[in-house]
Amino acid sequence: RIMELLGQHTDIPVPELRGLETDAAVLGVPFYIMARTDGRIPTDMPPYNMDGWMMHDTSLEQREQLWNAGIDVMAGLHLLDHEALGFDFLAGPGTPLQRQLKYWRDYHDWGMEGRRHEICCAALDWLEANQPADEITRLCWGDARIGNIIYTQDCSAVAAVLDWEMAVLGNPVQDLAWYCFIDSTFADGLGMPRLDGLPSYEDSVARWHAASGLPVDDFGYYTIFAGMRYGLILSRIMVATGQESEVQGNFVCQLLARKMDTL
Numbered sequence: 001r002i003m004e005l006l007g008q009h010t011d012i013p014v015p016e017l018r019g020l021e022t023d024a025a026v027l028g029v030p031f032y033i034m035a036r037t038d039g040r041i042p043t044d045m046p047p048y049n050m051d052g053w054m055m056h057d058t059s060l061e062q063r064e065q066l067w068n069a070g071i072d073v074m075a076g077l078h079l080l081d082h083e084a085l086g087f088d089f090l091a092g093p094g095t096p097l098q099r100q101l102k103y104w105r106d107y108h109d110w111g112m113e114g115r116r117h118e119i120c121c122a123a124l125d126w127l128e129a130n131q132p133a134d135e136i137t138r139l140c141w142g143d144a145r146i147g148n149i150i151y152t153q154d155c156s157a158v159a160a161v162l163d164w165e166m167a168v169l170g171n172p173v174q175d176l177a178w179y180c181f182i183d184s185t186f187a188d189g190l191g192m193p194r195l196d197g198l199p200s201y202e203d204s205v206a207r208w209h210a211a212s213g214l215p216v217d218d219f220g221y222y223t224i225f226a227g228m229r230y231g232l233i234l235s236r237i238m239v240a241t242g243q244e245s246e247v248q249g250n251f252v253c254q255l256l257a258r259k260m261d262t263l
Contacts (some may be wrong), residue, residue: 002164005085012077039150039159042066047186048146049195061190062155063197070146070157070179071204073158075211078172082139087169096137096170101128104229111236112247118234119253123228123260132218135171142166144175146184173215176208177222178229185230223263227256 003014037128040053042052049215054063074109082090084251092251094100105124180201187194199207209216232254236245 001089002087002167005087008152009085010080012073012080012159013158014164015162022164028171037150037160039152040147040155041162044196049186049192050190055195058090058155058197060197063195063233064199066151066155067146067204068151068207069151069156069158070144070212071176071207073149073161074141074144074172074175075180077141077161078138078175078212078214079191080139082169084136085139087139090139090169095131095135096168097131097135097167100170100225104232108232111232111239113205113239115239115247116237117232117253119248119257119260120228120231123224123231123256126229126260126263127225128222130221132171132221135218136214137169137170138214140168140170140172140175142168142175142178143241144179146179147182167198171218171222172212173218174222174225176216177219179227180204180227181223183199185252185255188258189251214253224256224259227252227259231256 003018005015006012013038018033020030020032022029023028042054043052046052054066058066069193070205075124090104094102101124101220108120108124141161141164143163148163149158151157152159152160182196184190185196186200205216205219208214231250234250234252235247238250
């Protein structure tokens with residue numbers, strides 16, 4: 001529904017939907033089909049700063065263009081009038097941030113299967129106690145990262161924005177913080193350098209602010225929010241796959257712990 005509304009009424013490049021099948025009898029689950037979008041997607045496995053086409057087949061200028069194209073498309077998304085476009089189905093009781101914090105607290109209780117995640121719970125406690133006041137509300141992509149973008153072959157523009165399953169209404173700076181934090185997990189989180197040519201996080205914040213005109217005061221808060229979310233997602237995978245030592249010790253949660261230490 002999100003892709004359909006964006007595709008029909010905005011300039012945000014989303015995949016063209018071919019159809020939705022709600023009958024689980026066909027493949028075992030409901031599914032939808034999208035038209036093919038030609039282009040290139042940065043790899044997660046291996047991370048793009050360790051191997052793959054971004055590391056070996058792009059210039060420093062192309063990497064800068066690619067990164068900034070993602071920032072710019074986010075800024076365009078955050079300028080949309082979500083109410084006029086019909087995204088009210090994402091609304092609910094309380095503030096958008098309160099709803100999200102409750103969701104992730106519930107996710108912890110479900111995903112940890114009786115365990116307490118010390119790092120992520122400490123982050124949740126801090127996030128609940130330090131909620132920003134008077135936040136603006138926009139449609140947020142939710143999983144904003146270069147690995148969820150199809151770029152044109154020359155890396156100069158965005159061909160399609162993917163993966164809207166985590167979309168929410170909320171402070172749009174959360175998308176910017178997620179965009180930067182996910183990249184940092186591949187670098188600081190894994191003890192590896194960032195890919196040369198990618199703009200700094202400070203320059204990224206400044207570019208988004210200049211393009212959107214929206215405040216960036218809460219970037220630090222939403223960096224912790226990003227770490228908590230990603231930490232819980234990865235820790236759930238570790239619980240589900242029996243990797244007990246990595247539930248608290250995975251690289252994302254350790255990066256989050258270091259970020260918490262700076263508060």
